[in-house]
Structure formats: structure tokens, C-alpha cells
Amino acid sequence: MNQSETTHTHVLTSVDVVVFTLVEGVLSVVLAQRARAPFAGVWALPGGYIHADEDADAQASAARVLRTKAGIENAYLEQLATFTGPARDPRGWSVAIAYCGLIPQERLPAPRAGLKIVPVNAPGQLPFDHGLILQAALARVRSKSQYSSLPVHFFAETFTLPQLQQVYEGILGEPLNKVSFRRKMDELGMLEPVPGEMLAGGAHRPAQLHRVRPAFRQQLALSVRGL
Amino acid sequence: MNQSETTHTHVLTSVDVVVFTLVEGVLSVVLAQRARAPFAGVWALPGGYIHADEDADAQASAARVLRTKAGIENAYLEQLATFTGPARDPRGWSVAIAYCGLIPQERLPAPRAGLKIVPVNAPGQLPFDHGLILQAALARVRSKSQYSSLPVHFFAETFTLPQLQQVYEGILGEPLNKVSFRRKMDELGMLEPVPGEMLAGGAHRPAQLHRVRPAFRQQLALSVRGL
Structure with a gap:
């Protein structure tokens, strides 16, 4: 046991990222086509090894993987959970630190080969335990939407309250x-009206545009009670 | 980049476990004295490397570390979060998958050298980022106690409702x-009275003893609204 206590056995360490966006009100997830074995050519969550020589932490690994494998920058990211064991990756005992990301559709890169956005209800057959990771991320986003400002990260800039309500409902x-x-939005205290900015609403009267207060652009506003 | 995409750089993978118990109503945490460098002789959260040759997953690593380094068996365990980076361990870029555990005081091993239980408010100076991990675990336990059956894991067998309320309050x-x-306990639906079992209460009338329903011994009951 002294031997095994001081020896570090080989474990693969990677990150996998579930990036959600809204496409015409439908909650959707970003998939990338795998360039290499295992599962070369298969659509999967963007993922990759931790690079100890360049990443400041696993969240930096996740941001790098998104940038290099999906062309995505500036997604809101938070750690989801870590998936581990000898069977989830055919290459060996592995640790996948999963991150959950949100991004407005207009901040996604232009359509390109090897990248697609699919509804969360029809992701197709995913390799590794990516189906499980996607389900965990979905549960997280739905639960946090009950209690926090999370959904504002689906908007790039300004939005009206009816637009925001639609996103929560989606x-x-x-x-x-x-x-x-x-009342819940007031309680969260994360929004501010944009002075003088109204959105003309066709048959409806113009609606006030809102934005997220600076203090809440990097952290969530939390509420004690659900919606 | 092709090179670094296919090469797995060296990352240390370990688990750290924050085990809480209640000592006379005071929320307390288990510390183990480190046997080896770095920080030999220092009191720390029980932790150790993942053993890819024997652990079924990281939670099995956490259970093994508790058993071998603290003599603790059968704690309730759940994954807390994963702490990563080049600076948290002097041996190199490391991934620590942190687990949060709860155990009734009477299930702890007999006092022994190299093991101590300290109040969470006075853990002393902890090595690595163990202070941060402890604070994250505390926040988790307090938040989950608002919304779930988590605190029942501080009881070995049966308890009265006043005893349980005291634990939540602690x-x-x-x-x-x-x-x-x-009302909240009814809503959670996790308790059942033990037929015919009452606890004589000194000056008070005898109180009904309760226990956790079998379905909730391994999973939590969750409530939508806090206490």
C-alpha cells in the first residue's frame, strides 16, 4: 500500500462542454464532429485534454476547447460535475470535468463544417457518456432557471421583459x-432599463428595453424561492 | 497543435473529502494528519490519489481514502466540485475532485492518532486549497439543508422531530x-414513525421516534421551497 499511496497511476484528464443556445425559442446544444479516434467523425460535445502547460485551470481548458474546436468565444461557463471511471473512455480510466455554457445565438460563429446546433430533445446518439452529461446539464439549466438569472446569458445585449419571459418559458x-x-425579476435585482430605449412592437405598444446590471454579467443573481 | 491535441500532458488526479458530523449540536469536520510530504504532519482534509487499478469511479476513490486514512465507513457521500490548476499542489498541475460527506458521530471510529474532529468555525490553517474546499462544502450543506433531507444523514437510526429540528437549526x-x-418534513415525505417506539423525555411527554423511509436512505428528498 505504501507503494500505491505514493505512486500516481495513470488517469486521463479532460474537459467536456455543453453549450446551450436558443434557436427560435428552442433550447439547443452545440455539437462538434470528432476529428480523431476514438469515435472519429462522430458528433459529440466539444471536449479535449487538459493542457497542463498552458491552462490556468479546468475552466480555462474548457474555454480553450470551445475556441479551438468550435470557434466559440465568450460563452458564460460554469462547472457542472465531474464524470469518472474506467469505462467511459476506451483509452483508459478517465476524468472528464464537465462545464455548462450559455451563449446568445448571434454570438455563435458562422456555420462551418464540423459544427452543428441541435435541439436538446434530438441530439442523436452521442459517444462516451455524453448523453448522460447532456442530461445533467439540462437538469442544471432548468433548475437554475427557477432560481436565478441564468437565462439572461441567452441575450447578447438588450431585451424586453416579454422576450425574457419567453426565454424562461422555453x-x-x-x-x-x-x-x-x-415580481421575481424585481426580486433578483439584476436588470436595469436602458434609458430612452424602446422596442417598437407591431400591434403592441413599444416595450422598454432592459439589460443586465454590470455586477451580474459574470455572476448569477439568486433567488430563494422558485418561479 | 496536432501534437498537443493528441498528447496527454501530465496532470495529478486526486480526491479530497469533507466529512461533516455533529458534536453536541456543533457542525464539525474530520481532519487527518498527513503522513507524507508535501505538508507532512499537517492536519488536512482526508485526500489521496485516484487508483486507476482499483477504483470504480472517483466516489469509490473517496470512500477508499476515508476508509484507509480515517477509518471511516458508510458515510453519505456526494460530489461537491472539482478544484484545478498549477498552483494548488506543489507537485504540479492537479485535479482534486472534492466530495462532501455526512456521518453520525456514533459511526465515527474510536479516537485514534492522526485523526481529529474540529468545529467548522475553527479548522485551523489547512494546506493546499483545503480552506476553500471546506467553505464550498459548508455552503453546499447549508443550502441543501434548506431544500432537502440532507441533515437526516447525521442520525444513525431513529430520532424525534425535536431532535431533527435541532440538527437543522445547528x-x-x-x-x-x-x-x-x-409542515416541511411532511412535504418532503421522507420520514416514517417507528411503530410503538417512543422516547421518554424527562419533563416532557414521550416523543414519537422517526426514521428515514428506505427509499430515501441513499438519495435525498428535495423540496421546491426553502425552510
Whole structure:
């Protein structure tokens, strides 16, 4: 046992990233086509090894993987959970630190070979335990949307309250009461009106545009009670 | 880049475990004295390398580390978060998958050299980023105690509702209203009375003993609203 206590057995360490976006109100996930074995040519969550020589931490690894393998920059990222064991990767005992990301559709790169955006309900057959990781990320995003400002990261700039409510409804998969939705947003205290900016609304009267207060652009506003 | 994409750079992979128990109502944490460098002789969270040749996953590594380094078996365990980077361990770029554990005091091993239980408010100076890991575990336990059955894992067998309320109060650090506490426990649906078992209560009338329903011994009951 002294031997095994001081010897570090070989473990593969990687990150996998579940990036969500909204495509016409439908919660969707980014997949990248694998360039190499195992599963060469198969669509998978963007992932890759930790590079100890260049990454400041695993979140930096996740950001690098997104940039180099999917052309995605500036997604909101948070750690989801770590998936481990001898069987999840045919190359050996592996640790995959999974991250969950959100990005507005307009910040995604132009369509390119090897990258696709699919509805979360129809991701196709994913390799490794990526199906499990996707389900865990979905559960996280739905649960956090009940209690936090997470969904604002689907917007690049400004939005109206009806647009924001629609996004919450798209994620939660159910209609929300307008009055209690607005009370909840007030309670979270993360939004501010953009002075003088209104969105002309066709048949409706113009709606005030809002944006996220600077303090909440990198961290979430949390609420004690759900929607 | 092709080179670095296919080469796996060396990363140390370990688990660290924050085991909580209640000592006379005070939330406390298990520390083990490190046998080897770095930080030989220093009190730290029990931790150790993943053993790819014997561990089924990282939670099995955490259970093995607790058993071999602290003599602790059968703690309730859940994954907390993963701590990473080049600076947290002097031996190199490292990944520490942190677990949070709960155990009733009576299931802890007999006092022994190299093991101590200290109040969470006075853990002393901890090596690595163990202070940070402890704070993250505390935040998790306090938050989950608001919304779930987590605190029942501080009891070995049976308990009265006043005893359980006291435990919740000890973790949350504030008194709770008896009526709403009992409503919440009903809502969680995780408890059952033990037929015919009462606890004689000195000046008080005897109180019904409860236990956790079998379905909730390995998984948590969750509530949508906090206490």
C-alpha cells in the first residue's frame, strides 16, 4: 500500500462542454464532429485534454476547447460535475470535468463544417457518456432557471421583459404568469432599463428595453424561492 | 497543435473529502494528519490519489481514502466540485475532485492518532486549497439543508422531530418555527414513525421516534421551497 499511496497511476484528464443556445425559442446544444479516434467523425460535445502547460485551470481548458474546436468565444461557463471511471473512455480510466455554457445565438460563429446546433430533445446518439452529461446539464439549466438569472446569458445585449419571459418559458417548458414573473425579476435585482430605449412592437405598444446590471454579467443573481 | 491535441500532458488526479458530523449540536469536520510530504504532519482534509487499478469511479476513490486514512465507513457521500490548476499542489498541475460527506458521530471510529474532529468555525490553517474546499462544502450543506433531507444523514437510526429540528437549526445557525418545520418534513415525505417506539423525555411527554423511509436512505428528498 505504501507503494500505491505514493505512486500516481495513470488517469486521463479532460474537459467536456455543453453549450446551450436558443434557436427560435428552442433550447439547443452545440455539437462538434470528432476529428480523431476514438469515435472519429462522430458528433459529440466539444471536449479535449487538459493542457497542463498552458491552462490556468479546468475552466480555462474548457474555454480553450470551445475556441479551438468550435470557434466559440465568450460563452458564460460554469462547472457542472465531474464524470469518472474506467469505462467511459476506451483509452483508459478517465476524468472528464464537465462545464455548462450559455451563449446568445448571434454570438455563435458562422456555420462551418464540423459544427452543428441541435435541439436538446434530438441530439442523436452521442459517444462516451455524453448523453448522460447532456442530461445533467439540462437538469442544471432548468433548475437554475427557477432560481436565478441564468437565462439572461441567452441575450447578447438588450431585451424586453416579454422576450425574457419567453426565454424562461422555453427553458422551463411551461407558461409563466406575467405578474409573478415580473415580481421575481424585481426580486433578483439584476436588470436595469436602458434609458430612452424602446422596442417598437407591431400591434403592441413599444416595450422598454432592459439589460443586465454590470455586477451580474459574470455572476448569477439568486433567488430563494422558485418561479 | 496536432501534437498537443493528441498528447496527454501530465496532470495529478486526486480526491479530497469533507466529512461533516455533529458534536453536541456543533457542525464539525474530520481532519487527518498527513503522513507524507508535501505538508507532512499537517492536519488536512482526508485526500489521496485516484487508483486507476482499483477504483470504480472517483466516489469509490473517496470512500477508499476515508476508509484507509480515517477509518471511516458508510458515510453519505456526494460530489461537491472539482478544484484545478498549477498552483494548488506543489507537485504540479492537479485535479482534486472534492466530495462532501455526512456521518453520525456514533459511526465515527474510536479516537485514534492522526485523526481529529474540529468545529467548522475553527479548522485551523489547512494546506493546499483545503480552506476553500471546506467553505464550498459548508455552503453546499447549508443550502441543501434548506431544500432537502440532507441533515437526516447525521442520525444513525431513529430520532424525534425535536431532535431533527435541532440538527437543522445547528446547521443553518438560526431557530426555526416548529409548525412550519413539521409542515416541511411532511412535504418532503421522507420520514416514517417507528411503530410503538417512543422516547421518554424527562419533563416532557414521550416523543414519537422517526426514521428515514428506505427509499430515501441513499438519495435525498428535495423540496421546491426553502425552510
